Amino acid sequence: MSTEGRSAEPVSATSALESAGFVRLVARADGDGLAASGLIASALAELETPFQVTVGRTIAERSARVDPPTNEDDRTIVVGAADAAADTDDVIRLPATDRPATLEAVDLVREIGGTPDPVLALAGVVAGGSEPGAGESEWLLETAIERGLLEQRPGVAVPTSDPIDGVAHSTRLRAPWSGDLDATREALSDAVDGDSDALDADDHRAIGSLVALDAVGADEATDATAESIGRLLRPYATPDHAFATLGGFADVLEALARTEPGTGTALAMGHDVRETALEAWREHGRRAHAALSSASTGRYDGLFVVDVDDGPVETIATIVAASRSPEPVVLAIGHAEAALATREADSLGATVDGVARELAGAEPETEPAFEDGSEIGVEYDVGHRRSYLRYDPDLDNSTIIAAVREFR
Structure with a gap:
């Protein structure tokens, strides 16, 4: 479940893309990841380089899509964390662990001679939980305002x-x-x-x-x-x-x-x-707020738990962390999935990795399949100030809560 690995240096990434005959983009499933992939895809289109974009909900999904290249000049760009096993010379990684994926994509686009759309880039920064114009995004905001875009x-x-x-x-x-x-x-x-x-x-x-x-x-x-x-x-x-x-x-x-x-x-x-x-x-917002209205909650030292029957757990966890939680970290639990969100600046990577390992050991020997037909197994993802878990539906909530408390 390791997410450690190397990231390509800008020069090697630039060289790889300039000589690419086809590029596969595999993006993290959040607004920041979508914006990053959109920026890169637009730059590849300007270079007239064929590409394909897919979105992976978990680290395992993204890692599995880093297939061996069909041709020598095929390249893959992974936006978000991926397993170390996904590292090959044909893979350019934008892990986005310490900064928004959008800003890493902006750097890459500029390295290959493209001009990033400042509005899309800033939207990705905001989706990632940062303020537009803060830190490295200041020049993007100034550019957008000067051009009359904002x-x-x-x-x-x-x-x-x-x-x-x-x-x-x-x-x-x-x-x-x-x-x-x-x-x-x-x-x-x-x-x-x-x-x-x-x-x-x-x-x-x-x-x-x-x-x-x-x-x-x-x-x-x-x-x-x-x-x-x-x-x-x-x-x-x-x-x-x-x-x-x-x-x-x-x-x-x-x-x-x-x-x-x-x-x-x-x-x-x-x-x-x-x-x-x-x-x-609209439908996403309706579902999230309806689930919150009927949710049950529990409070622990440093952790606030929200149990929902049906709803987008990542969004719910983010909403509660921002405006409803008396604790800095929120755990939203749904059916066979959960999400963590925090309003602090610390990463949840170590927490969710530990929780995933703990839950993997608690799974029953007989493993059914998820509703979408995929195999049972603990999978997770890490983004800025939030994370996502998918696990065996037979695991009860108390097991999930205990695992999160242990690793927080």
């Missing part, structure tokens, strides 16, 4: 021009009306009354205030809620983009990575899939 305004970061639709289905905030379009419309009725396309700066400011007050004032809100909602206010609008704001674009990428990765890949590559993407995003 402009900051009052309001909330959502993908749609209709703020009611946007905040109701957003997975970047949690309020009493989240997931319920009618309840959201009633809650914002004082600020939105009529054509959403005619909203001015004062209207957006009023919407932001109402959303913030409802989120922070909710019964289950924590001290972290104010900080998380603050990141959504005064968004960067994208006047010529398919989605209304940078943060909204990031939210859509995150949803698609977990529900419709093919559509997400097409979106990151610049194809016109806006309506399909938005519908998937």
Whole structure:
């Protein structure tokens, strides 16, 4: 289960891609991974290099897709962690352990002479949990603003021009009306009354205030809620983009990575899939908030557990960590899968690796198959401030919780 391995130096990566006849891109299943793969795919298209993009939910899935090359000039780029066994001279790895995968992709694109799309790159940075313009992404933000691609305004970061639709289905905030379009419309009725396309700066400011007050004032809100909602206010609008704001674009990428990765890949590559993407995003938001509304919770020292019957566990864990957890780490448990999320800067890699090893030893000898037909076995993935586990459905929740507590 080791995720250790080498990363290609920029010069060798550049040389490998310049001579490539075909490139296979294998991306991590999150918004950051999709944005990174989209940036690289666009650069390969400019070079007229044939390529294929696939998305792997777990480290094992990505590692398995690093097949031996059919031809000598075939190359593979893996975005996200992969097993050391996947290392060959034909593989370029962007492990994205200490920084967003998007920034690693930006470096690679520039090395091969491409010009990365700053809006897509910044959306990937936001999806990865960082602020646009912070640290290494500062020049990307400055470039986007200078080119008129971004402009900051009052309001909330959502993908749609209709703020009611946007905040109701957003997975970047949690309020009493989240997931319920009618309840959201009633809650914002004082600020939105009529054509959403005619909203001015004062209207957006009023919407932001109402959303913030409802989120922070909710019964289950924590001290972290104010900080998380603050990141959504005064968004960067994208006047010529398919989605209304940078943060909204990031939210859509995150949803698609977990529900419709093919559509997400097409979106990151610049194809016109806006309506399909938005519908998937809405359904994803509805499921996440509905699952949270009926979830049971438990609190341990340093760990907050959310047990859901049905819902996207990674998204749920992220929402709870940002605004509902009294502890810094959240474990969301679903059916045969779980996710960890943290609002701290530390990595969850060692934790999830240890948990996976522990759970592998607890599996029954007779192994059924998952619903999708794949073999039973503990698989996991690691991203920025979150991780994902898939395991035998016969393992009970107490076993999962005990394993996580042991390795935290």
